[in-house]
Amino acid sequence: MMDKKINIMKNTNMNNLPYSYDKILNILTTHASDDEASLFAEARKVRQSMTGNKIFIYGFIYLSTYCRNACTFCLYSKKNKELSRYRKNLSEILEIAKRLADDGVHLLDLTLGEDPYFVEEKGLDQFLEIIRKVKDTTQLPIMVSPGVLPQNAYTLLRQAGADWYACYQETHDRQEFARLRPQQDFDLRINSRKWAHEAGLLVEDGLLTGTGESMESLAQSIDNFKTADLNQSRIMTYVGHESTIPMHALAKNTELRAISLLRLTNPQHLIPASLDIDGLEGLESRIMAGANLITSIVPAGFGLNGVASADKDIENQQRSVVAVKERLKRLDLELASVADYKEWIENTRKNNMLQKDVVS
Numbered sequence: 001m002m003d004k005k006i007n008i009m010k011n012t013n014m015n016n017l018p019y020s021y022d023k024i025l026n027i028l029t030t031h032a033s034d035d036e037a038s039l040f041a042e043a044r045k046v047r048q049s050m051t052g053n054k055i056f057i058y059g060f061i062y063l064s065t066y067c068r069n070a071c072t073f074c075l076y077s078k079k080n081k082e083l084s085r086y087r088k089n090l091s092e093i094l095e096i097a098k099r100l101a102d103d104g105v106h107l108l109d110l111t112l113g114e115d116p117y118f119v120e121e122k123g124l125d126q127f128l129e130i131i132r133k134v135k136d137t138t139q140l141p142i143m144v145s146p147g148v149l150p151q152n153a154y155t156l157l158r159q160a161g162a163d164w165y166a167c168y169q170e171t172h173d174r175q176e177f178a179r180l181r182p183q184q185d186f187d188l189r190i191n192s193r194k195w196a197h198e199a200g201l202l203v204e205d206g207l208l209t210g211t212g213e214s215m216e217s218l219a220q221s222i223d224n225f226k227t228a229d230l231n232q233s234r235i236m237t238y239v240g241h242e243s244t245i246p247m248h249a250l251a252k253n254t255e256l257r258a259i260s261l262l263r264l265t266n267p268q269h270l271i272p273a274s275l276d277i278d279g280l281e282g283l284e285s286r287i288m289a290g291a292n293l294i295t296s297i298v299p300a301g302f303g304l305n306g307v308a309s310a311d312k313d314i315e316n317q318q319r320s321v322v323a324v325k326e327r328l329k330r331l332d333l334e335l336a337s338v339a340d341y342k343e344w345i346e347n348t349r350k351n352n353m354l355q356k357d358v359v360s
Contacts, residue, residue: 019226019265025219028257036257043260043290046267054336055328056270056293056344057321058107058143059100062304063088063130067113069147071181072245073170073211073238075310076113080243086303087117093130094137099299101138103321106341107164108140109295111307114147124153128160135161140338141345143204148185148192154199163345165196168206168234172224173217180211197229202348205230209254210238210247218254222261225269229355231348232270232293233262237277239308256289263290268351270344275324276306279313283327294324 027039065085070077076085088096097108110130112118118127127146135142143164144157157165169189170180177186193203205228207221225233235258240247262271273286276296283294298304298319306312313319321335328334 019261021219021223024222024261024265025215027261028215028219028254039257039260039264040289043263044288046263047290047292050267051292051336051344053333054292054340055287055333056106056336056341057104057297057324058109058272058293058295059097059103059105059297059299060109060111060276060295060304061088061093061096061100061134062111062298062306063093064112064115064118065305066115066117068116068119069114069181069184071184073180073208074113074307075241075244076307077243082243086305087115090130090133092302094133096299096302096304097134097138097140099302100297101140103297103299104335104338105297105321106141106336106338107143108134108138109143109145109164109166110134111145119146119149124149124156128156131157131160131162141342148188151191151195154192154196154201157196158199158201163202164204164232165193165201166204166206166232167192167196168204168208169221170206170208170211171213171217172221173213176211176213176217180208194229197352200349202231202345202352203229204232204234206234206236207258208236208238209258210240210252211245212248215254218258222258222265225262226265229352230266230269231352232272233266234272234274234295235259235262236274236308239277256285259286259289259291263292268348274308275313275319276308277312279309280318280323280327283324284331287328287331287333297321297324 064087065076067076067078070079117123141163143166144162145166171177174186197203235255237252237255238247270293271291272293272295273283273291274295298314300315300317325335
C-alpha cells in the first residue's frame with residue numbers, strides 16, 4: 001500500500017482555504033514568472049502531503065466518435081461531415097481493456113461522444129453490458145463519460161459496475177456555455193453530475209481554456225469547484241481544428257496555473273495531466289504544476305482516436321505506461337499500484353457517505 005496514507009479532506013472545509021475568487025483571479029492574470037514558480041511549488045507541496053510521490057494513471061478506450069451534439073470546440077461535432085468515424089464492438093473493446101489492464105493502468109475510462117446508439121433509451125442496455133463485461137474481464141475501476149442521461153440511468157451505471165461519471169461543463173458562465181455547447185441545457189448538465197453523485201458514483205467536472213473565455217469566468221469556475229460534489233477536477237487547453245473555433249494565445253500557461261489552483265483549493269481531488277493535448281512532451285509541466293493523475297494512456301495498434309488531438313502519440317508508443325514511467329523517474333515520482341488506487345476510491349467513497357450524513 002502507499003507509504004503515506006491518503007488524506008481525504010471534506011469539501012465542506014474548502015471555504016476555509018485562503019483562496020478567494022479575487023485571489024484566484026489575480027493568480028490567473030499575473031505574468032510574473034517568479035510568482036508562477038512559487039505557485040507551482042506550493043501546489044506540489046500540497047500534492048506531496050496528500051499522496052506522497054505516487055501518481056495515478058488511467059487507460060482510455062475511445063469506443064465511439066459519433067455524437068449527437070454540435071459543440072463548437074470539438075472535432076467530433078455532428079456538424080463535421082468530413083470526419084471518418086468509428087464505433088468499436090464489444091470484442092474490440094474487451095481486447096483493448098485486457099491490453100491496458102496488463103500494462104498496469106489503475107482505471108479504464110470508457111470515453112465516447114454522446115452517441116445516440118449508446119446513450120438514448122434503446123442503446124443504454126448495450127452500454128451497460130459493455131461496462132459489465134469490461135469490469136468482469138479486468139476487475140479494474142471504470143469511469144464512463146457518455147454525456148447527459150435520464151435521471152434514472154445513473155443508478156443503472158453504478159449497478160453495472162461503473163465507479164466514476166465524468167461530465168464536463170467546460171465553463172460555468174452561461175453565455176460562454178451557450179457559445180461552446182449550442183442548444184444544450186446548462187442546468188441539465190450540472191444536474192447530471194448531481195444525480196450521478198446521489199447514485200453513488202464518483203464525479204468529475206472539467207474546464208477548457210483557450211476558447212476565448214474571460215479570466216473572470218475561469219476564476220469563477222475554479223471557485224465553484226471548492227463546494228461542488230466532485231472528486232476529480234480537470235482543465236485542458238483547447239486544441240483547435242479546421243472545423244472548430246480558433247484557439248487563443250496563452251492557453252497553455254493558463255492551464256498550468258489553473259492546475260495549481262485546483263490543487264490548492266481542492267487538495268483531496270484527483271487532478272489530471274492529460275496526454276491528449278501535447279502527448280508525452282507535455283506531461284512534465286502539468287505534473288510540476290500539481291497534477292497527481294495521468295490520463296489518456298492509449299495502446300497502439302487498435303485504431304483509436306484521441307479527443308483533443310485525434311492522433312497525438314497514439315501509434316508511436318509514447319502514450320504507454322512504460323513511456324510514462326520513464327518520464328516520472330526524472331521527477332523523482334513513481335506510479336502508484338492498482339491497490340493504492342482502489343484504496344483511494346474506497347476512502348473517498350467513505351468520505352462521500354460521511355458528507356451525505358452531515359448534510360441529511
